[in-house]
Amino acid sequence: MRFLITVGAGFLGTALANHLVAQGHQVRVLDDVSAGDPAALDSRVLFTRGDVRDVPKLWTLLKGTDCVYHLAARVSVPESVLYPVEYNAVNVGGTVSLMTAVRDAGVKRVILASSGAAYGRQAQQPVREDAVMHPDSPYAVSKLASEYYLHSIGALWKIETVVLRIFNAYGPRQPLPPSHAPVIPRFLKQVVTGGSVVMFGQGKQTRDFVYISDAVSALAAAATAERVNRAIVNIGSGQEVSIAQLVDQIERAASRQAHRLSNEEEDSGVPRLVADIRLASDLLKWKPQVSLDEGLRRILAEDERFKK
Numbered sequence: 001m002r003f004l005i006t007v008g009a010g011f012l013g014t015a016l017a018n019h020l021v022a023q024g025h026q027v028r029v030l031d032d033v034s035a036g037d038p039a040a041l042d043s044r045v046l047f048t049r050g051d052v053r054d055v056p057k058l059w060t061l062l063k064g065t066d067c068v069y070h071l072a073a074r075v076s077v078p079e080s081v082l083y084p085v086e087y088n089a090v091n092v093g094g095t096v097s098l099m100t101a102v103r104d105a106g107v108k109r110v111i112l113a114s115s116g117a118a119y120g121r122q123a124q125q126p127v128r129e130d131a132v133m134h135p136d137s138p139y140a141v142s143k144l145a146s147e148y149y150l151h152s153i154g155a156l157w158k159i160e161t162v163v164l165r166i167f168n169a170y171g172p173r174q175p176l177p178p179s180h181a182p183v184i185p186r187f188l189k190q191v192v193t194g195g196s197v198v199m200f201g202q203g204k205q206t207r208d209f210v211y212i213s214d215a216v217s218a219l220a221a222a223a224t225a226e227r228v229n230r231a232i233v234n235i236g237s238g239q240e241v242s243i244a245q246l247v248d249q250i251e252r253a254a255s256r257q258a259h260r261l262s263n264e265e266e267d268s269g270v271p272r273l274v275a276d277i278r279l280a281s282d283l284l285k286w287k288p289q290v291s292l293d294e295g296l297r298r299i300l301a302e303d304e305r306f307k308k
Contacts, residue, residue: 001025001026001066001067001223001224002025002026002027002028002064002065002066002067003020003025003026003027003028003065003066003067003068003069003223004027004028004029004030004061004062004065004067004068004069005017005027005028005029005030005068005069005071006030006031006052006068006069006070006071006072006094006098007030007031007032007035007036007052007071007072007073008027008028008029008030008031008036008041008045008047008069008071009029009031009033009036009037009038009040009041009047010031010035010036010071010175011036011169011171011173011174011175011212012071012113012166012169012212012215012216012219013029013031013036013069013071014036014037014040014041015171015212015213015215015216016069016071016216016219016220017029017041017042017045018041018042018045019216019217019220020220021042021044021045022042023220026046027044027045027046028045028046028047028048028061028065029041029045029046029047029048030048030049030050030052030057030058030061030072031047031048031049031050032049032050032051032052033049035175040173048061051094052070052072052090052094052097052098053089053090053093053094053097054097055097055100055101058097058098058101058102058105059101059104059105062101062102062105062107063105065105065107066107066108066109067107067108067109067110067111067223068098068102068107068109068110068111069111069113069219070094070095070098070110070111070112070113070146070150071113072090072094072098073090073091073094073113073142073143073146074086074087074090074091074139075115075139076139076180077117077137077139077140077180077269078180079139079179079180080137080138080139080142081137081138083138084138087138087139087142088138088142088145091139091142091143091145091146092142092145092146092149095112095145095146095149095150096149096153098110099149099150099153099154099159100153102159103153103157103159107159108159108160109159109160109161109162109223110150110154110159110160110161110162111161111162111163111164111219111222111223112146112147112150112161112162112163112164113164113166113219114143114144114146114147114163114164114165114166114232115139115140115143115165115166115167116165116166116167116168116208116234116236116273116275117135117137117139117140117143118133118135118140118143118144118147118165119131119133119134119135119140119165119270119273120133120134120135120136120140120270121134121136121270121271122134122270122272122273125240125272125273125274126238126240126274126275126276126277127234127273127274127275127276128234128276128279129165129232129233129234129276129279136269136270147163147232150163151163151230154229154230155230160228160229161229161230162222162225162228162229162230162231162233163231163232163233164218164219164222164233164234164235165232165233165234165235165275166210166215166218166235166236167207167208167209167210167234167235167236167237167273167274167275168182168183168184168207168208168209168210168236169209169210169211169212169215170182170184170185170209170210170211170212170295170299171211171212171213171295171298171299172212172298172299172302172303173302173303174212176189176305183207183243183246184209184246184250184296184299185299185305187246187247187250187258188250188254188296188299188300188306189305189306190258191247191250191251191254191256191258192254192256192300192306192307194256194259195259196258196259196260196261197247197258197259197260197261198261198262198263199243199244199247199260199261199262199263200243200262200263200264200266200268200269201262201263201264201268202244202262203242203243203244203245203246203247203260203262204242204243204244204271205242205243205268205269205270205271205272206240206241206242206243206271206272206273206274207240207241207243207246207273207274208236208237208238208239208240208241208273208274208275209236209237209239209241209246209292209295210235210236210237210288211237211288211289211290211292211294211295211298213289213290214235214237214288214289214290215235217286217289218233218235218280218284218286219235221284221285221286222284225283225284225285227283228283228284231279231283233279233280233283233284234275234276234277234279234280235275235277235280235286236274236275236277236288237275237277237288237291237292238274238275238276238277238288239274239291239292240272240274241292243268246292247260249292249293249296250296252293253293253296253297253300254296254300254306
């Protein structure tokens with residue numbers, strides 16, 4: 001098959017692109033290189049630098065494409081609170097631009113990488129795809145709006161559309177920016193270097209962490225699965241882990257004790273969030289294969305930043 005991946009040089013996009021070319025597919029990547037690294041892409045991946053809102057460029061890249069993975073988005077919840085205009089422009093505007101170009105190019109299927117963050121606070125856990133949504137940040141709202149645009153434009157123009165709500169994906173070489181870094185690489189770095197791990201409250205809030213190879217296998221399955229048109233599917237581990245438990249597991253994996261600090265002043269976000277992944281098993285024939293303990297060990301073994 002012939003694929004286009006938007007922001008295909010980022011953490012998830014690179015892993016997906018390299019997986020697909022290894023399977024013998026033709027893969028094009030579009031990325032503005034604001035956060036990605038094209039050097040990490042397999043040499044067989046065809047890389048183009050550009051913005052997902054550039055419709056004429058998309059027309060060129062989409063010619064002959066069978067399926068598009070739409071990963072282009074700004075992804076920091078705290079940053080979105082500060083810059084909601086930019087998050088709307090990139091995340092929502094990028095989705096509308098892509099779907100317009102897809103309509104014109106006659107692409108058959110588009111798969112959107114959405115986020116478990118779109119659920120917001122949910123009384124019922126694990127959370128199901130038919131839950132009433134309570135997005136509580138501009139980022140979450142932008143992902144939910146992107147889902148609506150994807151499905152509505154797809155229905156109008158008979159384009160197959162699939163939404164995968166990916167929970168907290170993690171793995172080797174996940175970006176570690178100076179501010180708003182993802183929790184797992186941030187905590188790993190702090191534990192390995194002897195720094196302090198700062199938890200909000202007592203670290204009782206829970207999350208669902210899914211290893212990068214499991215997220216990639218779900219995305220790959222969505223390209224050819226049947227009965228997925230207009231579907232919304234959770235992709236997570238299905239395991240609820242508190243932040244304090246995460247620190248415990250990092251300590252075991254790294255064989256080092258963390259210096260824990262508690263921040264009682266800042267909001268810790270939603271108190272609980274874990275995915276119900278039964279629909280993924282049904283529609284995609286997919287189940288996660290890598291436990292959190294195993295995933296942490298793999299990062300420590302493969303990522304040079306965390307070598308002790």
